[in-house]
Amino acid sequence: MSKRSLPILFIILGCLLMGAGLWHGEAGEIMLKGIHVCLECIGIG
Amino acid sequence: MEKRRIVQLVSALINNAYFKGFASLSIYQGQGKAVCVPVLNCYSCPGALGSCPVGAMQSLLASYKHRLSLYVIGLLTIVGAASGRLVCGWLCPFGLIQELLNRFPSPKIPLPGVLKHLKYLVLLLTLLLPVVWLNAAGLGSPYFCKFLCPAGTLEAGLPLGLLTPQLQPLLGSLFYWKLAILIIFIVLSVMIFRPFCRVLCPLGAFYALFNAFSLWRLEIAPERCVSCGICDNICPMEIAVTQNPNDRECIRCMRCIDQCPQKAIAFSRVIPLPALPERDLPAEECKS
Numbered sequence: 619m620s621k622r623s624l625p626i627l628f629i630i631l632g633c634l635l636m637g638a639g640l641w642h643g644e645a646g647e648i649m650l651k652g653i654h655v656c657l658e659c660i661g662i663g
Numbered sequence: 664m665e666k667r668r669i670v671q672l673v674s675a676l677i678n679n680a681y682f683k684g685f686a687s688l689s690i691y692q693g694q695g696k697a698v699c700v701p702v703l704n705c706y707s708c709p710g711a712l713g714s715c716p717v718g719a720m721q722s723l724l725a726s727y728k729h730r731l732s733l734y735v736i737g738l739l740t741i742v743g744a745a746s747g748r749l750v751c752g753w754l755c756p757f758g759l760i761q762e763l764l765n766r767f768p769s770p771k772i773p774l775p776g777v778l779k780h781l782k783y784l785v786l787l788l789t790l791l792l793p794v795v796w797l798n799a800a801g802l803g804s805p806y807f808c809k810f811l812c813p814a815g816t817l818e819a820g821l822p823l824g825l826l827t828p829q830l831q832p833l834l835g836s837l838f839y840w841k842l843a844i845l846i847i848f849i850v851l852s853v854m855i856f857r858p859f860c861r862v863l864c865p866l867g868a869f870y871a872l873f874n875a876f877s878l879w880r881l882e883i884a885p886e887r888c889v890s891c892g893i894c895d896n897i898c899p900m901e902i903a904v905t906q907n908p909n910d911r912e913c914i915r916c917m918r919c920i921d922q923c924p925q926k927a928i929a930f931s932r933v934i935p936l937p938a939l940p941e942r943d944l945p946a947e948e949c950k951s
Contacts, residue, residue: 625744625878632740639734644723645697648734651722652696652706652714659707659718659808659815660824661838 667753667916675756678702679710679818688827699735701742702755703866705808708818717789717866718808718815725793725803739866743873747880751860751867752914757814758860764852772854773901778862779912785811786865807865809837813845814859820845856899861912871911879932881908881915887927894919894928904928 639645678700681691690709700713716735723732742750751758765771785807793803808815824830824838851858860867874880883905894904897918902910904919908928920928 624876625873628744628873629741629878632737632742632744634737635733635740636737639732639737642733644730644732644734647723647726648699648714648719648732649694649697651719652711653690653692655690655823656705656707656718656722656805656808656815656819658805659705659812660820660830661816661841662824662830662833662835 668759670753671756671759671762674702674754675759678704678712678756679708681710681712684709684711685822688823690823699738701738701750703757703812703814703864704755705812705815705818707815707823709822711818717812718805721789721793721803721805721807724790725805727801729794729803731790739869743870743877745878747874747877747909747915748867748870748911748913749877749879749915751864751870752916755860755866757817758857758914760817761848761852761857761859764849765854765856767853769853771856774855774858774861781862782864782868782871785863786868789865810840811844811863813841813848816841816845856901857914860914861900867914874909874911874913877909879930881913881919882929882931883908884927884929887925889925889927891924893922893924897922 684690688709690707691712693712695712696706696714698713699716699719701716703717704711704713704715706714706718716739720732720735723730723735789807792806795803796806797803820838820841824834848859855861881904888905890905892905895902898904898913899916899918900910900912900914902908902912904910908919915930917930920930
């Protein structure tokens with residue numbers, strides 16, 4: 619496999635992974651986490 | 664002001680454009696939080712419009728299903744495979760803060776090379792610990808955010824923790840531990856260029872894996888390079904550009920491209936540069 623085609627393959631793989639994640643509803647789960655204050659992030663959790 | 668600095672400032676502004684949050688000490692709760700940004704920007708920052716990929720990834724790993732987020736991994740893979748650590752150098756708000764701190768006049772010291780490898784261990788632990796270090800209920804924690812991330816302390820911990828009356832009584836040893844880490848990195852940033860990015864950032868470590876073969880990468884035209892060493896000397900990440908322009912540490916700041924008198928370096932999709940006309944800068948002049 620050439621060095622030129624490797625990034626293209628990874629970009630395609632990334633698109634597939636991203637699509638699979640979105641299809642599984644991960645964006646919604648991430649939003650649910652993101653709309654609440656992350657206590658760990660602010661040093662409380 | 665250089666072009667990269669303007670892009671960094673605009674990126675920091677766009678990533679944290681929920682200005683109302685700073686005034687009301689609340690966080691944005693709209694649909695934008697379903698979108699992960701490709702940079703380290705705490706989603707509990709009052710201004711954050713999107714989600715931090717490291718926080719999002721760890722949250723899903725730490726949940727009772729312990730799921731690896733294909734969405735986040737896919738996003739980071741696309742960004743990394745396209746341009747390696749370009750987003751570190753151009754879009755990351757915490758990288759910008761470290762660079763601005765580095766402009767304060769002080770003795771500048773090089774980063775001990777061995778520390779650059781630590782971020783790969785941090786990346787591994789960021790992915791593993793939320794799955795293996797569980798509480799009695801079988802839940803993990805976003806341990807990187809909890810114990811290490813100084814961006815979270817700066818962007819969320821300080822404004823929310825210190826200014827929200829309901830949270831103030833809850834601040835304890837963990838908050839002061841994270842505050843100490845933030846202070847250490849603020850002090851180090853004055854003397855060392857981007858110490859957090861180079862030593863601890865798991866996102867930078869992930870993107871670094873793609874630097875050598877990303878679609879857009881640095882290329883040196885050997886017929887133009889006169890080995891003057893200017894690029895090696897001006898690289899803020901202390902990379903030997905002439906030996907390995909796509910070193911894992913390269914954040915594509917393009918300073919080497921701007922400073923090369925022979926225009927021998929390009930950031931491109933590996934398109935060969937045309938031959939240099941003979942009247943351009945001679946090698947001897949450049950070496951002097």
